Amino acid sequence: MTARVLPVMPPLPKVLRRDAPLPRLRLSLWHGVALAGFVVLTAMAADAATEPAPRAGVLAVLVRWSPLLLRGFGFNILISFMAMAIGTVLGAFLGLGLVSLRRPARALAWVLTEFFRNAPWLVLLFFMIYMLPFRIQIGPLSIALPDWVKAVIGLGLPVMANVAEVMRGAVQSIHPGQWEAAESLGFSRNQQLWQIILPQCIKRMIPPWMNLYAILVMGTTLASIVGVNDVVTLAGQVQAAEGGRTDLLVPLYGYVLLLFFIYCYPIARLTQRLERRYAVRI
């Protein structure tokens, strides 16, 4: 690459060059089998370790509480969907800011992106839980903001920053010749971006975007710390409801781990497939 600066794409600030691919997910079915086996084994071990008292077996407890735990997990999924939607929409705007030609817009977008990428998710979550009002009054309309909605917003913000990064990375990965060719064909800057560059970017953005989603799904467990009744909170409550039996802890949390694995595994596989497919063509 020569050091020549293209008139259409100014060099980004040095700090932004931190090419920061998100941690990748690579799962295989075998891991799920191992995890399931682990849950059953620990359940049986816990059963064997306790003398036959008049209480339910660990597996029976897991089965009995499954509907509740699954509902809690469904709540996690709901939170992740909504946070991903908010984060993607806002992140797309922020990403456009990052590749903007106007310096102030780029600087503002850069500050926002770096701030929300570098602040811990949990602190952002706390920030939203405490700083947002529990009720918003817009004229005659009053909208209640329960904790889980605040959690969605709190999780959506770091997602936004990461989506913006993904978008910037995709735009940067397009060969500069594409910009030059579009320029020479007389496309305006906006046309270049919307008709030439972004359509090529979408394909490249999908795998990291899905990877981000899998990370977000795991991040939703943080909501349990700020008082949302998600699957982790429920696991704790199930243990308490069973009389605080300590032998339940390992199987219960193992069960939660398994639930997340079952959900993330197909996503990870699909991401891998898409990555492989898109890696070939430029």
Next chain:
Amino acid sequence: MHGIAAWFRHLHETTGINLTIAYDPFDRARFLHGLLVTLELSVITIVGSVLVGLIGAWLQGARLVWTRRIVQVYIQLFRNTPPLVQMFFFYFGLSSVLPTMKNSFGIQEPLVSGFGWACISLIFFAGAFNVEIFRSGIEAIPSSTIEAAEALGYTRLQTYLNVVLPLATRVCLPALTNNLVNLIKTTTLAYAIAVPELLYVSNQIWSDSVNVPEMMVVLLVIYTALVGLLVAAMKAWERALRRPGLGT
């Protein structure tokens, strides 16, 4: 010092911005302690996870299939499950299995403290990512370089320590920086198992003094500064290690 405290008290009286950590000795003491715990947690887990990464990456190049498989299972299990649940699993699950011991007051206490479990779970969590990062760095080294070392009579360990590692470090520093930044941010999870780190003490302070917005801003500024420090240090290291002609 006294003047600063007086100024912050004045600030509170005139504007309502209540930064108790600046003028209240009790709040300041526990806040500084929380900062110290976060720093300790960060340093211990960074060092530990890098060690886990180095050892894991070395084991992944082992000839035995089962060694590689075990490392692979470890990586996948820790990368693909929520770190919070991992921490709960360790802190509640495993610590209930481990024996307890009597402390100097004759009270039963668990073998590993909350701080200990936080360190262990964070080291394993970040270590799993580090193994992958180092492995990608090692794979980037041309096999002819390793063969050359072999031809010079290096053993496998010597090749790893003297040839592979110095070269791989340069390749994988950007990714490592990224993961360590993530690790510092993840130390806040220790809040969930009542380790008195920065977020935990801040929570105590804002519960007592009802100054949530101020403490939130302080928290965000401090974490941003911590991450900034780490990134600056890693960048400096990257520059110091740079060899003309290697990589880009």
